[in-house]
Amino acid sequence: MSTPFYVSPEQLMKDRADFARKGIARGRSLVAVQYADGVLLVTENPSQALHKVSELYDRLAFAAVGRYNEFENLRIAGVRLADMRGYSYDRRDVTGRGLANAYAQTLGTIFSSGGEKPYEVEIFVAEVGERAADDQIYRLTYEGRVADEHGFAVMGGDADTVSSYLSEHYADGASLDVALGVAVAALGHSKDERGQDADRVIPVDDLEVAVLDRTRTQPRKFRRILPAALAGLLGERGPAEHAPEAHASQTPPDDTPGDGSGPEEPPVAPPLA
Amino acid sequence: MSDARIPAAFLRPGTSSFSDFLAENAPDLLPARRSLPAGSAADIAPHGTTIVAVTFPGGLVMAGDRRATMGNVIAQRDIEKVFPADEYSVVGIAGTAGLAVEMVRLFQVELEHYEKIEGTLLSLDGKANRLSALIRANLGMAMQGLAVVPMFAGYDLQRGVGRIFGYDVTGGRHEEASFFTVGSGSLFARGSLKKLYRDALSSDDAGRVCLQALYDAADDDSATGGPDLTRRIFPVVWVVTADGGQRLSEEAIGALADQVVGARMTRPDGPVAPLPGGDERGEAR
Numbered sequence: 001m002s003t004p005f006y007v008s009p010e011q012l013m014k015d016r017a018d019f020a021r022k023g024i025a026r027g028r029s030l031v032a033v034q035y036a037d038g039v040l041l042v043t044e045n046p047s048q049a050l051h052k053v054s055e056l057y058d059r060l061a062f063a064a065v066g067r068y069n070e071f072e073n074l075r076i077a078g079v080r081l082a083d084m085r086g087y088s089y090d091r092r093d094v095t096g097r098g099l100a101n102a103y104a105q106t107l108g109t110i111f112s113s114g115g116e117k118p119y120e121v122e123i124f125v126a127e128v129g130e131r132a133a134d135d136q137i138y139r140l141t142y143e144g145r146v147a148d149e150h151g152f153a154v155m156g157g158d159a160d161t162v163s164s165y166l167s168e169h170y171a172d173g174a175s176l177d178v179a180l181g182v183a184v185a186a187l188g189h190s191k192d193e194r195g196q197d198a199d200r201v202i203p204v205d206d207l208e209v210a211v212l213d214r215t216r217t218q219p220r221k222f223r224r225i226l227p228a229a230l231a232g233l234l235g236e237r238g239p240a241e242h243a244p245e246a247h248a249s250q251t252p253p254d255d256t257p258g259d260g261s262g263p264e265e266p267p268v269a270p271p272l273a
Numbered sequence: 274m275s276d277a278r279i280p281a282a283f284l285r286p287g288t289s290s291f292s293d294f295l296a297e298n299a300p301d302l303l304p305a306r307r308s309l310p311a312g313s314a315a316d317i318a319p320h321g322t323t324i325v326a327v328t329f330p331g332g333l334v335m336a337g338d339r340r341a342t343m344g345n346v347i348a349q350r351d352i353e354k355v356f357p358a359d360e361y362s363v364v365g366i367a368g369t370a371g372l373a374v375e376m377v378r379l380f381q382v383e384l385e386h387y388e389k390i391e392g393t394l395l396s397l398d399g400k401a402n403r404l405s406a407l408i409r410a411n412l413g414m415a416m417q418g419l420a421v422v423p424m425f426a427g428y429d430l431q432r433g434v435g436r437i438f439g440y441d442v443t444g445g446r447h448e449e450a451s452f453f454t455v456g457s458g459s460l461f462a463r464g465s466l467k468k469l470y471r472d473a474l475s476s477d478d479a480g481r482v483c484l485q486a487l488y489d490a491a492d493d494d495s496a497t498g499g500p501d502l503t504r505r506i507f508p509v510v511w512v513v514t515a516d517g518g519q520r521l522s523e524e525a526i527g528a529l530a531d532q533v534v535g536a537r538m539t540r541p542d543g544p545v546a547p548l549p550g551g552d553e554r555g556e557a558r
Binding site: 051054055056073076077081083084087088102103105106109218220 | 277278279283284286294295299302360378389392
């Protein structure tokens with residue numbers, strides 16, 4: 001029997017974190033924005049069938065970036081957890097905090113256990129309250145960290161670029177069409193090699209948009225905004241452009257030098273202790 | 274839900290059915306999984322009574338009286354027995370009220386759960402079949418006097434019509450063409466509907482027909498409550514169309530009920546149906 005090489009715990013965790021971060025940055029960004037009537041979730045997703053944003057419960061929405069099979073599992077677990085809790089107690093007892101905690105524990109345990117590959121996902125759990133001050137956006141990272149975001153939040157893809165655009169243009173208490181316009185422009189925002197703005201207009205059909213709208217009369221506040229309605233809300237934006245294929249190979253900002261894994265290759269499992 | 278890691282069963286892909294998931298992971302939460310001591314419990318549990326439903330071009334109306342009885346006692350005079358199942362369907366309950374309300378709650382979660390997990394609505398027949406399964410699971414309790422007999426109706430988005438489904442205690446379902454009744458006053462209500470129903474009702478008239486039928490049921494069945502004019506308690510009426518289900522407001526039902534009761538002041542037996550072949554005096558209202 002051979003003795004495994006010694007790997008320090010710091011190095012082990014760093015390797016696992018790098019692995020997860022790389023997987024997450026490979027996709028496209030997702031934006032959550034608070035607006036006057038609730039929370040708006042927008043991402044670029046050419047698929048109309050495989051959603052990145054979906055309903056969890058009456059006042060809760062789920063949004064994720066990263067590996068589809070992994071976050072789909074987490075989404076289904078969240079729906080089951082929420083429905084079971086709402087059925088055995090009351091619908092009002094299902095809260096964003098409860099679900100965010102459950103997700104955090106799950107992601108944290110998977111990340112630090114040696115036996116499993118860390119999940120390459122990042123998640124938002126958004127909650128809409130009676131008033132704008134009660135709205136919440138929880139961000140959950142691959143290692144199980146929870147953060148409480150205010151105003152707007154971005155994850156996945158080139159999150160820093162999108163986030164810098166939003167921090168310049170975001171305003172509290174905006175109407176839906178204004179907030180949507182800013183969010184979509186932020187997703188299309190990018191810089192070329194020389195640091196010049198190279199923004200593009202994302203086609204309406206490539207957008208996945210949903211809101212938690214507190215003005216809905218039904219108890220279920222989640223609503224998808226379909227492309228037909230989006231065109232009207234966004235107004236005239238100039239010629240649209242699909243995402244360049246090369247976008248998928250985007251490397252995360254604080255990464256170690258290239259390890260040879262190409263854009264389309266599946267990620268390699270991290271070293272196990 | 275404890276605040277630790279989500280149990281593995283929740284993360285396992287598989288069923289889109291909430292009741293199947295409960296049966297596997299939390300069977301004690303299912304209404305039908307409780308064992309009962311031998312004997313009949315029929316006399317100690319409040320019973321809900323009459324529900325009627327009527328289709329009209331473009332939708333349907335379901336209405337239920339507000340009485341629950343326990344033997345000869347009126348257990349509750351403002352119980353609600355017609356519930357939205359999801360956006361495009363409603364369910365009305367007769368039988369043991371406590372169990373029925375719990376079954377409706379489970380059915381509501383079942384439909385919503387499927388919709389969220391699959392990202393699409395169940396077909397109307399699919400919804401009706403799920404309800405069958407829930408009723409069938411309750412057969413043991415039904416045999417001890419705790420039967421639940423719901424009626425399900427909804428707007429079929431594919432066909433663009435309102436449809437009504439009736440059930441028996443074993444979960445057998447049957448589709449009804451134009452109108453249906455369940456509960457203790459159902460025989461009288463059905464007789465009334467037979468004479469009042471016609472093919473091209475408006476949604477308002479369909480509501481009117483339902484109230485007339487419930488009045489007739491209350492007239493001859495002691496377990497069915499009529500409109501309570503002193504307390505202003507009136508039947509629950511739901512209208513379902515392509516735009517979704519909507520409950521009629523208290524004012525709207527109050528106005529309809531006042532009309533119905535007003536007409537009964539002059540003719541207590543209600544509207545007169547035309548009599549083909551008879552002499553000319555028989556005329557509908």
